[in-house]
Amino acid sequence: MNTLKIAIQKSGRLNEDSLRLLRSCGIAVDNGTDQLKVTTPNFPLEIFYLRNSDIPQYLEDGVVDVGIIGKNLLVESGSNVRVVERLGFARCRLSLAIPKSAVGSEVTYFEGRKIATSYPNTTSAYLRSKNVVAEIHEISGSVEIAPNIGLADGICDLVSSGSTLFKNNLKEIETVATSEAVLACAPIITETAKEILDKLLFRIKAVQRAKNSKYILLNVPNEKIAAVSSILPVLRSPTVLPLSEPGWSSLHSVIDEQKFWDVIDELKRAGAEDILIVPIDKMVL
Ligand SMILES: Nc1ncnc2c1ncn2[C@@H]1O[C@H](COP(=O)(O)OP(=O)(O)OP(=O)(O)O)[C@@H](O)[C@H]1O
């Protein structure tokens, strides 16, 4: 069958955002609560709903062509798998943490001590790179509890808001790696799968670009158009349309949302009024 086989986490932190991404690419997706393998009616995809931790191996073996997983897991599995696109969700970091009451603020704290983690390979590589010799105690979940029950002197685990560390009386001392969800590709895929992947990537990029950009409309007196335009961090020169009120124009353009906040005060000082910022659904350049 001429399809691209894609692995998605069956349930957990990546599931919802992965499905949302495919849907925002115009692909009709079933949520996979009953079936572990579904095809999509309006795009040549075969979706495999799998355990997150199994996806790197399925990719490496070529059972699936691509998969959405956390970069942290790819690094840990050491698999020969290519990242083809960063997806910007499930952002977190793998960090070292120790009890709040412990004296120490860096990795050397762990010299000759015991560290609990679900990421033994990444953790030992980091300790090696820092010339620290520590004992690694591997556990598969609820790692933050380990120091409190005397299982280890500290941990190396994923942190996002930091609330799990806080609740367990731990303090973060060093970031080992940062992570986000990525689209990863098997070492070898067929030409047909590659063509479908290119189409999927084209859509994903259009969606990602749109997410970070906003459509901006503002009114400005004609004599201030040049000044306002020079401040706007836009893709190209803005569209200028006359208002029915003589001497005034409306400026339209696309801007990076973050940059907009940096220049808002300057824009107002230069004469911009009635500023509207509108979301963009898709953006093809
Ligand atoms: N607190 C967090 N904030 C943001 N992203 C996170 C967080 N915790 C984990 N992640 C990311 O989400 C991925 C999936 O985590 P999740 O806890 O859903 O699955 P899991 O328990 O690791 O795997 P499995 O599906 O095999 O049970 C992780 O590999 C990581 O990339």
Ligand SMILES: O=P(O)(O)OC[C@H]1O[C@H](OP(=O)(O)OP(=O)(O)O)[C@H](O)[C@@H]1O
């Ligand atoms: O910094 P925070 O926002 O508190 O998030 C960090 C927590 O999230 C993850 O666990 P998860 O909730 O996925 O539980 P799990 O160990 O069962 O996978 C991670 O292992 C941390 O425990």
Ligand SMILES: [Mg+2]
């Ligand atoms: Mg988890």
